[in-house]
Each structure stands twice: as C-alpha cells, then as structure tokens.
Amino acid sequence: MREVIDLLLQILVKTSHSSADKKIVYPLLQDNLDKLDLNFADLLRRWSKNYFAGESPDKAQTVAGIISNFGTLIGQFPQGNLASNLEIAIVCFEVIEIIFNSEEYPREWAISKLNLGNAYGNRIYGDPIENREKAIIAYHDALKIYSCEEYTREWAETQTNLIPLYSAKIKKTKRDDNYVNLDKLVSICNAVLEIFTQDRFTEKWVVIKNNLASLYCDTPHPNRSNNLELAIDICNEVLGVLNKESLFEEWANTQMNMGIAYDKRVQGDRQENFNLAVQAYQNSLKFYTRENYPFTYAILQNNLGNAYRDQGLATSAINYYWLALEIHTHTAYPNESLRASRNLGNTAFKSGYWDEAIKGYSIAIKAVETSRSWVKSESRRQKILEESIGIYESMVQACINAGQIEKAFEYSERSRSKRLVDLMASNDLYQSGEIPPVVQELLQQYEELQQKIDKERQSHKSDNNRSQTRAAFQAYNEAIASLETEKQQVWEKVRREDPVLAGEIQVNPLSLSEIQKLIEQPNTAILSFYTTNSDTHIFIVQKNQITLHTCTGQGLETLQGWINQNWLLPYMNDYKRWETQINSILRELAERLQISELISQHLQGIEELILVPHLLLHQIPFTALPTGEYQEYLGDKFLIRYTPSCQILEFCKQRDSVGTFNGISLQYGTVEDAEDNLPCARFEGEKLAQMYNIPLENRLIGSSQATSNNYRQLAQQVQVLHSCHHAQSRLDNPLESQLKLAYGSSITLGQLMTPSWRLSQLVEVFLSCCETNLGTPSLTDDILTLSTGFLCAGAISVVSTLWSVNDLATALFSIFYYQQRQEGKNRPEALQQAQIQLREFTKLDLNKIFQEVEAREKELIVNRKKYPSGSIEHEQWKCEYNMYAKLNRRIKEIENYTQQFPFSDPHYWAAFICHGLR
Template sequence: MIMRVWLRNMAQWLAQGVNRLEYKLFLLELLQAERIQSNSDTTVVYPILQRRQHLLDDTFAQQLQQWSRNKFSQGKTEEVADLAEVIQNLCIDIQQFPLGSRANNLEIAITGYHTLLEVYTREAFPKDWARSQNNLGNAYRDRIRGERADNLELAITALNLSLEVYTREGFPYEWAGSQNNLGNACLYRIRGGRADNLDSAITAYNLSLEVYTREDFPYEWARTQNNLGNAYRDRIRGERADNLELAIAAYNLSLEVLTRKAFPYEWARSQNNLGNACLYRIRGGRADNLELAIAAYNQSLEVLTRKAFPEQWATTQNNLGTAYSDRIRGERADNLELAIAAYNQSLEVLTRKAFPEDWARSQTNLGNAYSDRIRGERADNLELAIAALNLSLEVYTRDAFPEDWARSQNNLGGAYQTRIRGERADNLELAIAALNQSLEVLTRKAFPEQWATTQNNLGNAYRDRIRGQRAENLELAISAFNQSLEVYTRDAFSEQWARSQNNLGTAYGNRILGERAENLELAITALNLSLEVYTREAFPKDWARSQNNLGNAYRNRILGERADNLKLAIAAYNLSLEVYTQTAFPIECFLTGRNLGNTANLIEDWETAIKGYNLAIEAVENIRLEALNPQRQQEILSDAMDVYHGIVQSYLNLNQPDRALEYVERSKTRYLVQLLTDRDIYPKGNIPQTIINELDRLRRAIIGEEQKLAIQEQTRNRGIILTPDQQKQPILNDYTRLNHLKQELNQLIDREITTIDPTFSLTQKVQTIPLSEIQSLIDQQTVILEWYIAGDSIMAFIVTNEGLIPPNPPSKGGNSEVKGVKVWQSSAEDREKLINFIKNYRDAYENNKTEWIKNLNSCLNQLSEILHIDELLELIPKSCSRLILIPHWFLHIIPLHCLPLNNGQFLYQRFTKGVGYVPSCQLLKLVKLSQRENFTRLFAIKNPTRKDLKTLLGANLEIERISQGFATEKTIIIGELEASEQTLENRRQELQASHCIHFSCHGKFNNESPRDSALMLADPDGNLGELANLTLAEVFEKFDLRECRLVTFSACESGIIESKADSISDEYVGLPSGFLFAGSSSVVSTLWTVDPLATTLFMTKFYHDLKRISIRDEGSIAIVLNHTQTWLRTLNSKKLARIKNSQKFQQLLDRVFESKRDRRKFQDLLEAAVKREPYPFANPYYWTAFIATGV
C-alpha cells in the first residue's frame, strides 16, 4: 500500500516536472523570438503563441514571474535592463494577442508588468517605471477577471502614476499616449458620475491631441480621434444630437489616416465605431442612418473575421444585431431574424466564462430582439426574452455594473409588460417593480436620457395595470409620460419625444378622471404631435402605431359630429394598415384590422367592416401558424373569434350568406383540417415503400410531440399559487424533441425524396371551402344544418343541393337567402338563454348526476325551444330525408339529433335516412375522400382488467354478439389482461388492417386537459396508472387506420369535445378527432357516462342491424344508430322480460360469464330494468348518448 502511494506521488512529481519543462521551453522560445523581432512587429512571436496557445494560462504566468525574478536577482544591471525590455515587449504582445483565452492573456500581462515594476523602480528607472505603469493601466482597463469597477480604478491609478513621470515637457509623446489611455479608462469607468467620467475622457483625449497632431503623429492622431468619437457617442452632457455629430466627425477624421490598405485592423475598428454612432444618430433620416450603420459593420467584418480576430468579430456581430433590430427598411420579420442570428453568433465567442461582460451585453440584446420577434410563437419569444435578460442580470449585478443592471431591469420590465404566459396582473406588477428598480440607478441627474426612457416604459406599464384603481393607474401613467417629456424635448430627442407623445395620447384616451371630452381632445392633440415627427417615410412602424391610436381616439371622440369622427377614425386605421400588413406586422395588423371592422360597423359600412375583419383574420391565421403546439394555436384563434363573428354578421347584413358560411367554416377545426390535409400528401415518383413508411412515422411522431406540448401548455401550473420568484422565471416549453424530429424529417426528404420529387412539400395551405363545394358534398335528399354561436346571437345555416329555397317565414332574428343556403338567426335573448342553459346543464351533470338524469328530458325540451328547432325544420325542404348536423362550441356535448319536436317526435325521426354529425364541412370533405367500403374484419377490445375500475358486466356479452356478425378468421378479440396498449402496439399490423374497431372498456373525458382524454386499457396490478390509458395524444401519434370504416366506443364520455367557455375556437378536441385523423370514416361515441345494461343492449342491436344494410352507403351508420335508438327507447318491459328469460339468452349468459357473481349482478340489472314499466329505457339518459360522426 505504502509503495503504491509512493509510486503515485513520484509519477505526479515527474509529470509536473515535465509540465514545468514544457512551459519553460515555451517561455525561452518566446523570449528568443522577442529578441529577434523589432518593435511593433509580431510576425515572429504570434505564430509561436498561436501554435502553443494552450500553454497561455496561470501556470505560464507563474513560470514567467519565477523565471524573471530568478534572472533579475542574478544578473548585472545592464543585463537586467536588457532582459526587462524583452519581457516588457513580450507582455505587450501577449496582452494584444487576439487568440486563446483573453482573460488568461491579460492575467499573464498583468503578472509580467507587476514583476517588471519590482526591477523598474521609479528612482532607478523612472522612464521604464512609467512605461510599465502605463501598460499595466491598459491591462487593468481590459481585465476580465475580478470586479470590473475595481479593475478600472486600478487602471486609472496606474495611468495617473505614469503621468507623474511622463510630463508634457519631459516626455511629450509618452505623455500624450498615457493621456489617451487615461481617456479610455475614464470612458468605461463605473465609479463616480457617468457624465463626469465621460467629460474627463474627452478632456484627456483633447490633451493627447495637442501633441498627437496629424502632421507629426498621423497614426496616433487617428487612433485618438477614434477614441474621442467613442466618448462623444456616449456623452451625457450637451445636446445628444450635437455629441453624435461630433463623434461621427471624429471617426471620419480617423478614417482619413486609418485606411483599409495601410491599417486594416484599425480601419475595421473605426468602421465598427462609426456604425455605432450612425446607429444612434438623431440628425438625418433614421432609416438612412441605420443603413449606414449596417454598411459600416459589414465592412468591418470583412477584416475582423472570426478566425483572425474572434473577440472583435463577435463584438461587431453584436452591434450588427442591434442595427438589424432597429432597421426600418426591409421586412421587419426578416430583420429581427438577422438580428437574432447575429447575437447568437456573437455568443459563440463571447462566452460567459471568457467574456462575462460582453456575454451579458449580447444576452441583453438577444432578449430585446426576442421581445420584438414576429416569427415563431409570440408567447415563446417573450419567455426566451425573459430568460436572456435574466441571464444578463447574473453578470450585470447592481454592485458591479449598476448602469447595465438598470438597463437590463428596464428591458425586463418591457418583456414582463407584454408577457402572455403567467397571470397578466402578476406580470404587470413584475414590470413595474423592474422599472422602479431601474430608476433607482438611472436617475434624472446621472442618466437623464435613460431615466426618460424608463419613465416612458413605466407609464406604459401603469396604463395597462390591472391591480389597484384604474383611474389612479392612468394618472400615474400620464405623470410618467409627462416626466419623460421634460427630458425628451422635440429639439433634442425628436424620436423619443414623439414616442412619449404617442403614449401620452393613449393614456389620455383611456383616462377616467377629468372631463371625458377634454381628455379625448388632449389625446388627439398628443397623437397628432407625434405624427409631426413620426412620418411614414422616416418611421413607418411608429407612424402606423400612432395612426391606429389616433383612430381609437376619433372613434371615441365626443366633440364634433359623430359621423365625421368615425370617418376620421376609419381613415386613420386605413393609413395604419398600409404599413401594418399581415406578413410584416401580423399582431398589429390583427389589432388594427379589428379596430377598422368594429368602427365601420358603427356606421353600417359593411364593405369596410369586411375589409378590416378580413385583414385581421389573415393576420391571426399567420400568427397561428407560427405557434409550435396546437393548444397555443387554439388559444390564438379563440382570442380572435370576435373578428370572425364580425365578418360573418357583416356578410349577412349584405345578404351574402354564402360568404358568411365560408368564414364560419374558416373558424372551425383548423388544426384537424390541416392535419388531414397534410396527412395524405405524398411525393410523386418511384419512392421506395420503406421511405414512405419512415415519412409517415416521422410525421406522426411530430404530431404526437405537438400534442404532448399542447398538454403541457394547457396544464402548466393549473391551480398552483406561484411565489414572486417563481412568477419571474421564464415559462419555456422544451422543443428539443420536436426540433429533433423535424430535423430528422427534413434530412429524410433532402436525402431520399427531393432528388426524385423536387416539388414535394410537407404541407399545403388549406383553402376556404365555398358554398358550391359544400353543396357538391351532398345529394338532393341531404341537408346540412350548421350552427354558429356568435357574439350576440345563435345562427343556423341550412345548406341543400337545391337551387332556391322557399322564402323564410318571419323569424325572431331575421334571415338571408341565396341559392342553396338559408340562414336563421336568433335574438340576443335566446343566446343568453343558451349560455345559461349550458351552465346549468354542466353543473348538474358534474355535481348531481341523479338530478341531471331525472331532468334530462325537460332539459332537451328546453333546448329545443331555445334553438327553435321546429322553426328551423320549416326552412328545410320536405324532400330532404337525411340530415348532417354541425354543432358549434358547447352544442357538441348535446345529443341534438334527439331534440324533441312539437309533434311529439324527435328530430332524427323527421329524417328517414338518418341524422349524423360532422365537425365542419371541411372535415366532411376530407372524410368523404377516405370513405371505406369493406366491413369484414373486426378488431375488438374487451373489458380490460383494471384494479382501479369495476368490471364492465355486459362487455363479454356485447363482444360475443358483435363478433357473430364477422367471420371467425377475420375477428380478433383482445380481452381482459391482454387488452393493453402494449398489445395494441404488438398487433399494430392487424389493427391497421381492420375494417371495424370496437372498444368495450371504460373511458373518460378530461375537461381540464382534453388531449389527456382516454380509453382505459388493462392495468391489472395498478402499477401503470395513467400510463395504461390510451390517450387522444397517443392516438394522433400511433394509429394508422386507413382501412377502417367504423370505430365504436362502447365507453363513457368518449364523444365529448372540448367546449369550455374560454375555448370558443371550436377546434374539435376529443377522442373522435383522433380516430378520424387516424383514418376511420365513421366514429360512434357517447356523450356522457352511460348505463352499462343499456349500452350492451344498444351495441348488440346496433351491430345486428348494421350487418343487414349496405355499409358503403353514406349515412348508413347514422341510419342504423337512429333505428337502434328508437328500438331501445320503445323496448317495453314485457319484451325485455322475454329476452331475459329465454333459454337461448340464458345459455348465452352461461357461456360469456365466467364468474357466477358477475352473472348474478347482470341478471339483477336486467330485473331492475324490467320493473321500470312500461318502457325501461324511455328516459333520454339511456338512449340519446350515442352519436355517429363522419360519413
């Protein structure tokens, strides 16, 4: 043991010895090279440093110090001085070396200068001492390790010490150099007043220029002019516009000497600095200035390449990103993508470890770009912004970088103000807190311009604030805007002045205190003032924003003629929309288009209203497509549903119900329609089947991952009270797997498909479905009844294949007609009754099931009256014998086909060829394209074994009877223990080949997270829990049922569709949607927790009759289902008793029930039903729950 330890220690000692030898040889090689090369010539040393840059670390610094001290102690004075000169030059070269670790290089230089100062005493070597102090000051100025503020103080101290020897009289050249360097340190100084520091820098540079004249020292003069430009660019005192012009003049002077040919590196740095000045320039056209900045940065990058000058390349990329963020010309969305790309590139070099301050700056800028980003999901972009800004604050602490900390707090406040995720009220409080923190540092005295910016942002947050008194918040907003305007004068800061005027106008437009009429006049005045600066040519986006806000003020104006004000509002909105296009500014286009539509409605200018609403719809559909998960797509559409209502009503007002119906359809089932449209897009040409299979697998995997992200989005933090710290954290979805799958899919297409079919695309735009196409989906005996619940009425669109429908009888809400379509519209009162009805219906179902069952019949009667079913039937030609129902919103959860009529019948009885359902006409079209004709292969899931659920008593009987209609060799029954999701996966091929799939199992609808709605498969030990369930999300990902004619759910709540009050986009999210997407052309499902006996009887009868008709015929499923409902409803006690007591039935029970206990329980159910005379299943609860969806 002792020997092993000794050997290990010896090995480490020898290794260290070898290591020290390597460093020593490297140092000696460098010193020899320094002796060879002349001053300012790095051609000998730099290749050595580049080749062995891995040795430039703390160990090298120690070796340099130890070796130097040793040599200094042994040599003669002349030899020591000569060696010290060589070491000084080596330290300078390492300090300026552009490769390797910048932090390490600076530490080596600092160590070297301190070592030299042990030899170069002020008394013995005053000039060399001063030179080392000057170099030490430069190194501390750029130092990365340690506190930035401390390093800059050390730099200033060292430089002032050098100036005690380097006097103007004794050493004019060196004095000028140290003055220039002192200016650089003051330029970046953190301690002391920022304005004082910048003026000290300018003083130092101007002193330097008294010696560094262009005639005597052109290079040094040019370098100092460049530095002077930096100081004027950031200067606080004086007029901002004047300072920036002085900066630009200084940069241009420096570039007269620092040409690309003579001084490529310095030329590139000056171009970068010139770009910075143009970026913030006030005079001249803003758009022109930004183009000049971009041009300057791009020129700089021609020299400052990543390979040659990685740090400077990264810094310029950061600056270029800022210019693209602010750019006016070109597409705004494109510019922001270029900005984000540039920031991300800069962060590849400016890592937190190597360049923490620069890393934090790039993170701040990246956060700002994500805040403004147009492409991608808006909610995600804002979370990415918050994440980046919070990262910057890990470096930008208040103590170390107070100004940068305050600026990041200001930016963070802006991101929280517009944040979508989290509670809106919480986010606004976080915004106000961040902005107030910012103002603790960015005081009016020290940072007037930034103080004014933060006051402006604080005003925006108070204007939108939810907590506190609304009137008081608006007063605080107005006060903040007015304070910002005390600094932002029109002459000094015209652009910022205009921004604050715009914001002040919006605050006055909403003001509660004071006279409303006077406030609106103040709003109009402020907005018109903003437009004097915000011209379309110079500031198109800001001009459009002010025009939109001006439109709002005119729309609400009290003084003047109402009609004239509304015309002025419409004119302003139209001007705004010339810039706010659906592609360039989709969010703003949506909001302004909505404003235009609503305002035109007030004067009954329906054409203009349609224009506004249509632009808003086009924009919101673009926004929706950027969302990466279907839940966000659904939320985006729900938030915009009022514009669909508006355009539908406007077309009806113009007596164009056909166009109104197009927009009704456009608002429904968008996600599912897109999925079905894209599902059957395949490449042309001779593509191997293995490639097609992989294409399908990846597409389904992507859809499955989207569903999982949707569940995550919908269920995140539900019911959880977040702490203040938790509220601050970014809420980011993990798109890693989704992005990986998409990348894999794109690679497959590029590798295997594009060469054969270069035109292949994964998706295509879903076109609106016109009336003529809808009519082509049905024959002359079929009618479509499509409901639409608008903002103030219930609408019913009746579509036939006929020409003109007979004129309407008088109705409560008015009517419209055109060939083949008729519209009935309710009163607002009826809509209110419907909302209340649904609320009471749901409350009873969820909280008092017994009472709900008891009152179901009267509920359906009440709904029939609210929907005026008998009145609607009068609009349908008597020749129509088949009805297709398209519910809307919460009507999806009601058995509309069973609504009672005044004549004592039910709605379905009026139509001999059946009443079925489809989610939308678009879905009807797509399902018809995949209609199946075969019906010979059965795949059945029977009574999965569950520890947590009761056995379904009738499931075995049900499956036994159903299977009798199919040939034994074409029947697969998976039962009890085997009825698991893993079995379905193992028998996927048989499942895919099936024509009829029947689930006899428990089911549940998850109202909080509909995509988690599931069929409950086998989990005998209870170990799997939720993992045992076949969820809707998994159906989308895993099932391919393109041979399937019918999927039947003999399961509870299997047909319920998401229909919450806040989900009005009608996206049709529920188990039927998954199986329709999987390929089945029909789905039979249930709308509530069904009675087990009634379900068993219903399913056996349904399948018995189904085998006796032609399954190929459209509507055949619905016909049989309706007949079965009549049979069950009218089944009397005597007939049920005969069935129960028959020998054949009893033998059947003996065969299907293995447990005598379960057999007895089933018999008890039958006996109880027989006693409910005269019709055991007359209550709608037993027979109305079953619906047929599809064709």
C-alpha cells in the first residue's frame, strides 16, 4: 500500500513539474506498469477525497488541476493494461468534481466533463451501452458551459467527440430518431467543419472528415451504396491533403476507414474492392504496429479477417481473427474479443471447419460471460445474453456436427435460465445472513408500491372471473401502469445491489459428470430439449451415458413458431376453442417430437423422466403426449418432473433439508379461497386439513384471513404450503404475475424473487391455482412464473399448473395427490397416480362425494336454528352453508354430463406438473 501511495505522489509531482509532459511522465508509468491497476484507481479515489477534505481551498484547487492533467495523460497512455488506465482516468475526472463545481469553476468543470466523456467513450470495463450513455451525458454537461458563441473551439471539440457515440447508437438500435439520425449528425459535422477548417486546423479537420466517413460506412440507410461512395470520396480527399510524415496517426485512421468502405462497397469490381481494402488496412498497420498500438492493431486484424471472409477465403480470414484474439482476449477486452471470436466461429462454421468453429465460439461464450460479470444492471446482463444467444446455438450445432455430444449438451445447458440461476444463487447468499440496509430500504419501497398497486386494483376490480384467472395481455389503467414502472425500477435497484450481480460470486456451469450426479436412480433419465434454427435436439442423459435424438426440420419457426400459433395464441384468444383442440395439437406435437421413436431408441428400461424444456416447450403438458401405443400417454409410461435447467435442479438438491424433518414433524399450511368465490377450494382445504390434522392457525381461510401479510408469515413457518385460490399470469409483464389474495391484495412474482422472501425451510409448495407455471420464456430460456418464483425463494419442489384449471377437478386432483403422498409415494409418483385417478373418476364416484356434501349441507341447515341471526356463529354457519350449497351445484353440473368419465379430457388433469426434487 505504501509503495503505491509513493508512486501516486511521484506521478503527481512529475505531472506538476513537467506541465504534464508525456516525455517526462510516461517513462515513470512505463517503469511501474504492474501497479497501474484497479487497486491504484481505488487508492487514488480514497486518497483524493481525504486530501481534499483536509486541505485549504487554494491547495486543493492546485492538486485538483494536477490530477486532471494526470487523468488526461493516463487516459491516452498506450502501454500497460488499457482498461485499467481508463479506470484510473475516470477516477481522476470524477474526484476533482469535489473541487471544480459548475458554479464556482465553470471552465474547469467543463474540462473535467469533456475529459470524463472521453474516458467513458473509450472505457473497456463495464457495459458498452451504459458507458456510451455516461459519455454522452458528460459531453452534454460540458456543452452547458461550452456554447458555440462563447467557447467556439471547445464546443466544436465536444461535438466532435459526440458524433461517433451517436453513430454507434444508431448502428446498435438500427433506427433513426430525433437527434441521432444520420442527416443531423452530418449537419453537425458540417457545422464543426466551419470552425475546424482545413487550412487553420488541419488535424481536427481530418478527424471530422474521418468521423463523416465512418458515419457513411456504418450507419444503416436506404442509400447505403451511395453513402459508401461518399465515404471513399472523403477518404481520398483527406489523403490528398495529409502529410503522412507529420500526421502519421491521422493518415493511418483514414486508411482504416478507406479499408472499411472498400470492404463493404457495393459498386465496382468485387476483386478490386477487396484488393483496395486489404491495401488500405496494411497501410494503416504501418502506424498501428503490434508493439506500439496493440489494441488498434488487433482491430485491424479483425477487419482484415472480415475482408478475406467476404471474399470467401475462409482459411486466411481465420488466421487474421486469431491474430486479433492474441491481443483481444476475453478477460481483458471482452467486447472486442466477442466480435473477433464470433467472426471466427461463424466463418469456420460456414466452411464446415467444426473444430475451428468450436474454438471460436468457446472464446465468444467466455467473452459474453465476462461482459455479464462486469455489468451490475440485471436487465443489461439479460440483454447481453439475448444479443449473443445465437452463439450458444451455433456452438451446440457445431459440437453435434463434430460428434461431440457431451460438449453440445454442456453448452446447451450453459445457455439457459441464466437469470433464474443468478437469482437463486444471490437469494441463497442471504439465507444465513442479514439483508444489507440499503437492500432492506429498497425492499421497503418495493412493498409500499405493491400495496398501492393492490389498492388500485381493488378499486378497479373486474366482475369477470375469467379475466381474473386467464393470462393477461390487457393494458392496465394508467395509474397501475405508472406504479408498475416505478416498482420495476426499484426492483432493478434491488437486484443491482445484489452480490451476484456485482460479480462478487460466480455461478460456474455444470459439466456432464456433475449433471449425471443429479440423477439418483439408474432408471431415471434427463430429457433436455434444445431448438436451433433448423432442428430440435433431445439430449438423453443417464447416470452413465448420454445419447442424442434429433427431430430434423423442427427448428425455431417450424416447431416453436407452430406451438405459438397452435397452442399459445388460441389459449389466449379463444379458450373454449383451445380446449377442444388440445388432443389434436398434442398428437401432432408428439409426431413432431418423434415420441414413439424416442422411446424405442433411447428410453428402454427408463421409468422416470426429468424434463428440461426449451422455449415454448415449457408450456406443453408432456404427460399428455400420446406415445403411439393404444390410448397410452407419456405420463402413463414414465414418472415425469420438470426443471428449468440442470443448474436449478442442483440448487434444489443443495438446499434439500428434507432429511432434517421426519413425517411427523413436517408442518403443513393451507391458504384457501382467498377471495370467497371458490367453493371447491374450500372443500379442498377442509379435506387436506382432515388428512394431515392441520391446526386452524396454519390455515388461512377466506378473505378474513388470507391476506398477503398472513400468507408471508405462514410461508415462513411451514414446510409444506398448499395454496388453493385464484392466481393470474402476466405474459406481458411476468414480474406482475400474482397470487390473488384478500381485499385485492396479492403476492407477485417480483416479490418472490427479492431477497426478502427467504423460505429455506420449504420442502414443497403446491400451487393449486390457475396458470402458476404459465409463462413465455425469453430468448435465454428463462421461464419466469410463480412456480419458478417459489424455487427462487427456497422451495425444493413445486407443483403448479400450465393453464386455467377447472375448480372441481383441481380440488379432486389435490385430494388424490395428498392421499398418494400419505401412502409414501414420492412427488412424481403421486402426481402420476392422481392424474390417472382423475381421468378414471366416474359419475358414480362423484355421487359418493355428492352424498357427503349433501349430508353436510343438510346438517348446516339444521344448525341455522341454533344461532340468532346476526351473531358471529350465525355468520360462520351462513358462510359454510353457502360454500357447500355452491359446491353442490358444481357437482350437479358435472352429473349432468353425458360422459361416464367426466374428467378424462387432458385439459382437466394434464395441467399439473412437478418442478424440482422427487
């Protein structure tokens, strides 16, 4: 520490005495490259703050000026770790704001903002988009002082620096809007050129001209071909003026732009354009050598690779990409490394060089994951992965083409459910420790906003029960929408404070052998689905082997698009029609997935399946897929459970504390008919309470008890939680999916996924509600549902539903399930048997239940005479009687059905699935 402080002081002294002369300061930096790291940046920040706090204004002002000059020097220093150099520069320009504020020192403040913008514009650490936005903000701050009239030159320099940032923004967003469109940027360039003229400011004139050339090269535009010609003309104009000897760097930059323009050129002879592009790049490399400018040297190698690739010369292109990757490693320059390695992988893939493609994609994936670890914002972490998900897909396909099935499976697993994995990992960090105060404060804000939303929902409550239980695309009223947006922003802050998102812990991907250890029985297999552009691959993982089954031609459009058109959209838009089509849709899907061949070729001797769906396959009731045998479903032949990813299954296994409980000590809790409108749920709760002797204090019955606060307290006390009431999935805003509770209150998915919901004692959750596992997965295959929310909160197993379920069928199914559990069956066994019981349930069986309900109804009528009207006892009697009367009517409705087996159709029994452990 002392050694680094001494170096800092030496640097500041040399910077001061030499008037920030590079020739004096750079040799000192060169001799101490090993110390110019992030620790140096942190020490500089702390030292500066302490110094400024204890010194007189005059001395502080002087030192702030020296630090500002050093920031400029280190930001331009071409040696050592460029990423660390820029971090040090950023610290320099940020700490001096303590002294140079905009009111007292407007000029110095503007200079620091200009320099800060330069540093963020070139920053390597962090998220490129966030860095670019910070740079833009800093430049606009500078422009608050630098008006064109008063500070003409400074205004022009700031605008010059803004141009490439806005150009990158256009290129990234693929659209033109407001200030960022091409025409306006060209107008700004022209305005600046009136100040930085060729004869008076040749060097700056060249910079602007090169910016114009880059704009014409890189900006999407209908007249792209003409713009490329303009870029070439500009480069030729500049080269006609430049003196290579005196402005060597500017000459090299112009040559680089010339190369890009010729490589992308549409007009002219293709071979000639290629030759001119290569020649221009080679000219640029005369200045940007590997020894003196390794970073830019590597960019030029990547550009040369592109030129050779576009010419169909794959081998040469790959060689140039490797030269770029020698400098642009995934650990030091992840964004540049991603660009070159993806180019390498794609070029090799297109040419059928599978091993080379695998090497390239391997680096690209490491670069993506490094970039994610540098970003705190969860939404940006997710976006980074979504933008790069095609790399994982190509990697999986390249591995399969190379016959490397194990590696293909590992990368398919590595790509999925990253957001859920991060959430589960970070929530687990809080299991044994206190939530940090800053997180606690944000959680309080989050809860308060949720209460406001609940209150607003109650005031706009719909009388349409179907809309309360169906997935909602509808737009909420403006007040709720505004509150949801505000709550989302707070949620993002909560996650940003989370250690895993700050990169303080790493969740390592699982190897095949580690995944195989999750398979407890030799007759159990993991079926992991993965859809690429062309095919759907099914990896069959057993304890001692892995095989692959490919459904050729069932790619993203042909399979996933088909599911969207034939399953999801009909469910959303025409529920009754969807119900009638379930069997035919599932028959066709079984054919598309080649279920019969899959069983005969890969699943002989297998009795249990752990399904890892992909994308919209998460919505499919695999248990109801026909096997090809007469009237046999997949759920008849195999025990079935689900997991969003093998990584999440491992989390559940690590949490498994069921061994610490025995059958006697397990505490059960129920939440029943929270809105007083589901008589079957009341009946369901009564039956479960009788079966497990659940005490009244562990039962939340009706709107008088089933509040969100009581729910939360109960969930923290019991090991088995059974919820039978309304729920609603929000496909348009998954974090607002909710368990609907008393008086318009709710528990949302967003709440479940915050660190305040720590339910480490939960062994099992049964969500006997509608749509608790209905969700549309993101590109990264994250399925955000109430079911996965409970997995994040700590549960090791969750039974949930894929669609809006029938209330009587659900009550019966739940009772059957717990009867099977009482007999000692594990969860998938109990689920399977309960589904079979419900399918085979006859009207005669229903009559037995009807007799029991009718007897209780008559008993309650007798009780009416025991209590005076208006008494508490009379109200309790009335409430229970109404429930049984309604239940009676439901049963009579079913009795009027013509079918002998009233619940035999899959839409009654196939929605129930089990996530997690057995």
